[in-house]
Amino acid sequence: MIIGSISENESIEKRISITPEISKKYINLGFEIQLTKGYGKHLGFTQSDFEDVGVKIIEDAKTLIQNSDIIVQMSLLDNNHLSFLKSEQTYIGVLNSYENKDKLLELSKKNINFFSLELLPRITRAQSMDILSSQANLAGYKAVLESFSIFEKAIPMMMTAAGTIPAAKVLVVGAGVAGLQAIATAKRMGAIVYATDVRLASKEQVESLGGKFLSVEGSENLETEGGYAKEASEEFKKKQEELLAETLKKIDIVICTALIPGKKAPLIIKENMIINMQPGSIIYDLAAIQGGNSAFTEVDKVIEKNGVKIMGEGNILNKLPSSSSNLYAKNVYNFVSNLYDKENKKININLEDEIISKTIIK
Secondary structure, eight states: OEEEEOOOOTTTOOOOSOOHHHHHHHHHHTOEEEEETTTTGGGTOOHHHHHTTTOEEESOHHHHHHHOSEEEOSSOOOHHHHTTOOTTOEEEEOOOTTTTHHHHHHHHTTTOEEEEGGGOOOOGGGGGGOHHHHHHHHHHHHHHHHHHHHOSSOSSOEEETTEEEOOOEEEEEOOSHHHHHHHHHHHHTTOEEEEEOSOTTHHHHHHHTTOEEOOOTTOOOOBOTTSOBOOOOHHHHHHHHHHHHHHHTTOSEEEEOOOOTTSOOOOOBOHHHHHTSOTTOEEEETTGGGTOSBTTOOBTOEEEETTEEEEEOSOGGGGSHHHHHHHHHHHHHHHHHHHEETTTTEEOOOTTSHHHHHHBOO
């Protein structure tokens, strides 16, 4: 069986889905790997890096797509490339299945199997395939570095003969994987860190990292069975707003990471809260692509309001493409391994397997 991958549009997506290391693993499983010419070149991989482990290089994308039994990409290809797909193929990626639902269902009618990896269930067996966790870890880390780089004060407390510089105060909104990594990174760099989340289970995790958890009095646990946050009640939102409005007056940097799968990101940092923040403060919004957690957020823009800079990040992992590609490629390899019937050398779509049934588009 042939696994293929073509180069992404690098102006939008710098990550790749197959590395030389992972190519070798696929080949050892019995697959043939085909990639387009120049694949991974921008990350420092040469054609010989791939060819030396047994990868076949194909000149054009159309031939590669039509050759492949399994196509692995970061996201859904453009309409031109999708038109080359044929019956019985399997396509794996982060397909933004809610936004692209109609397109995916139409393509599925051609008897093409689409698997969208952001839909993976949060179960122990799926941890090695969990692309949301692997990528969010890096996103949380990088968000702290990016926001600290434009903050015009020192981060840790510094005691000098000329006086003491206080430590920066950081608020992390959303204590999922990205948020927890942001807390750990900011704490390591000497900041005083606060965090808020609708899931009460997050309190212990935040405090274990040295953060201070802001909890709304009498709050309920807003967590789905799958471990994701669910939408809060109006009463909870009101109490949370009051607590946040007061806290934000003393915060220097806010890292926003709160997302609800398949829905618009919750608006948490309101306009009136931003007006009362200290001039020179930073809001770094990782939820920008889904509408943002902060008022005024715009994708890939820095908006200044009342001296506060609001940064909306479209794809922060384009700033860590090598590390994120390595992890993504491993996640996908583990997913394909679970899908592959080694004995009969074919894809086995066993819908009794929760990993398969939850990720397949049908």
